[in-house]
Amino acid sequence: MSKWSKEELGKIKAADDLHISPFREDGITNGTPTWIWSVVVEDDLYVRAYNGQSSSWYNAALQQKAGRITIAGLTKEVAFEPANDSINETIDNAYRKKYHNSPYLSPMISERSRSATIKLMPRG
Template identity: 50%
Template sequence: MNPQMLSASGLASLLLLSGLASNAAGAALKQKAGRIIAVGKTRDVTFKTIRGAFNDHIDDAYRAMYDTSSYLGAMISERSRAATVLVLPRDGTQ
């Protein structure tokens, strides 16, 4: 899985660049849970599907961060929006 993390409004979202068709993405979304290792920390997390205005907010953040990137179109495509999930710590902390 080749994820891209973005924090928007203090909440972390995960963009699965390979889309929903990848085995890892499918398993994670089916279970609605997983484990993320970042910055030397391991966290058990819950994934929540997001739609609508929150996706618009994430797209705006990507436009601001990656305006000159040749990958921006893929990051804000309908395929990517469908594969973007909210990442919440399972222990309830943010």
């Protein structure tokens, strides 16, 4: 797996327009883009499913382990892996900082959403 560049992380950190498209079951075709929140923590990119583990994009991401994201003018092929639970508090704090004025913050740092946290890594 490759790493995010500092330039990419800077753009991603400042944007809130991430669209995620896990592959469909064929492993080739990208699914319908879903707009979600993202945060950068320790040079890594994380996302959470608002509806927790019942979210269709989340389940597709876990099953296919790859897809595409579009954010801040970037389109990247990515790999998905479940986040390590030990970093959830740090991710919560990043959500609090980035989205502090949003009425959707509480659900995004709830146990439901925390249980559906994914780390995104650039592919190739």
